[in-house]
Amino acid sequence: MRNTLLAALVLALPGAAFAEEAKNPAAPRIAYFTLVGTEMNALVAMVKGETEYDAAKASRGAADLVALTQYSGDDLMAPGTSNADLPGKTRALPKIWEDMAGYGAAGKAFGDAVTELAAVAGNGKDALAPAVAKLGGTCKGCHDTYRAKDF
Numbered sequence: 001m002r003n004t005l006l007a008a009l010v011l012a013l014p015g016a017a018f019a020e021e022a023k024n025p026a027a028p029r030i031a032y033f034t035l036v037g038t039e040m041n042a043l044v045a046m047v048k049g050e051t052e053y054d055a056a057k058a059s060r061g062a063a064d065l066v067a068l069t070q071y072s073g074d075d076l077m078a079p080g081t082s083n084a085d086l087p088g089k090t091r092a093l094p095k096i097w098e099d100m101a102g103y104g105a106a107g108k109a110f111g112d113a114v115t116e117l118a119a120v121a122g123n124g125k126d127a128l129a130p131a132v133a134k135l136g137g138t139c140k141g142c143h144d145t146y147r148a149k150d151f
């Protein structure tokens, strides 16, 4: 009985789980970067003093970013999902696919900055601030070249 129920649940999954992806093949990529942005925003708020610095929270946020950089993301970059292919549905510029090496290098700079951030995030606001600023520079570095100004 339990197994039957489980099988039914698994069979029911694809339609529900993939509906969003079918509507917009770029949705998983946008979702990934939304997670990155969520963690970054929380750290920036601490640096700006909009929220109180909390060593444990800062370390957890940095660790979440580390986890996100460990996600290969290969399946997020399927050909045919640029803003030329899917107008209005993504900000990813065709340049990504024309220059995968450059995009990869921008991703590596981001990964390195996240590693540096994770090493110091719990060491006080004065240690957190420059690491967050450096990380922010790597977001901008990629966005300026590979992300459209708007959808």
Ligand code: HEC
Pocket: 026, 029, 030, 033, 034, 036, 037, 038, 040, 041, 089, 090, 091, 092, 093, 103, 104, 106, 107, 110, 135, 136, 138, 139, 140, 142, 143, 146, 147
């Ligand atoms: C290697 C390139 C790269 C790096 C590094 C990068 N991004 Fe992005 N980001 C993109 C691309 C490309 C998109 C557009 C995705 C799409 O629309 O399909 C994007 C989208 C986003 C989005 C989704 C919302 C929107 O309007 O586009 C957020 C939020 C975001 N990035 C935040 C960040 C933050 C914060 C960082 C740094 C901590 C960062 N990104 C680092 C390439 C990058």
